[in-house]
Amino acid sequence: MTQRVDLATVMDRLSIDAVITGYATAVDDGEWTDYRALFTADGRADYRDAGGVEGPVHEVARWLEETMRHFPVRQHLIVNRRIELQDLGGYPGDRAEVRADYLNPMRLESAATGAASTEARATAPNFVAAGRYAFTVSRTDSGWRIRTVTVHEKWRGAGDLFPPG
Numbered sequence: 471m472t473q474r475v476d477l478a479t480v481m482d483r484l485s486i487d488a489v490i491t492g493y494a495t496a497v498d499d500g501e502w503t504d505y506r507a508l509f510t511a512d513g514r515a516d517y518r519d520a521g522g523v524e525g526p527v528h529e530v531a532r533w534l535e536e537t538m539r540h541f542p543v544r545q546h547l548i549v550n551r552r553i554e555l556q557d558l559g560g561y562p563g564d565r566a567e568v569r570a571d572y573l574n575p576m577r578l579e580s581a582a583t584g585a586a587s588t589e590a591r592a593t594a595p596n597f598v599a600a601g602r603y604a605f606t607v608s609r610t611d612s613g614w615r616i617r618t619v620t621v622h623e624k625w626r627g628a629g630d631l632f633p634p635g
Contacts, residue, residue, distance in 0.1 A: 479555065479562050485614045486553055486607055488568055492544035493605075493616065494572075500538060502531045510608055510615045520599060520623040542595065543577035546604065564609035565617075573600045599626040 489508055496505035509515075509527040516524040523533050538544065550571040556563030574599045601623040609619045 480626075481616070482555060482562050482566070482609075483553055486568060487551060487616050488509050489607060489616060490548060490551060490568060490570060490603075490605065494548045495618070497534065497538070498546050499536070501569060502535050505534070506531050508616050510617045513616055514618050516618070518618040518621075518628075520621045522621070524569070540579055541576035542579050543574060547573045549573070566607045568605040568607060569603070569605070570603045570605070572603055574598065597626070597628050600624055 484523045492504065492508050496502070496508065506527055513527040514525065515526045515527055515530040517534075518531065520522050522537070523530060550569075554567045558567040575596060579598055601621060603622045604618075606617045606621065608612050
């Protein structure tokens with residue numbers, strides 16, 4: 471491999487990492503336009519293993535928007551990213567597979583107030599899910615984009631896993 475190919479591979483890995491980070495941030499911040507923009511035009515998401523839906527990204531984004539309203543406080547932590555770039559005989563291709571673990575603590579909205587007030591953030595029950603994402607990403611004219619994401623939930627819990635305070 472030449473230095474130029476090595477540099478291109480590093481740049482691809484950094485760009486793919488930015489897309490995966492953008493995915494978590496968009497979901498946590500409820501930025502559904504940003505979420506959709508991270509996917510290819512034919513992008514799909516599969517949340518069935520975590521009790522959700524599967525389908526085209528625009529339909530799944532609508533489902534997420536409705537579902538995430540119940541969790542006004544949420545924070546994805548996506549770690550242990552493993553990026554496998556397509557190898558075209560020593561040159562990087564236009565596809566990659568990404569496996570990444572996640573830990574997703576969330577707080578339910580307060581049943582009493584129905585809002586994400588400071589009090590609700592401190593007293594609402596907690597919900598935590600963890601597992602692994604499987605992404606396929608493709609290089610497009612706009613940069614790397616998610617073609618598919620599949621959630622493989624490993625565990626979930628509720629209660630005082632992360633007590634307030």
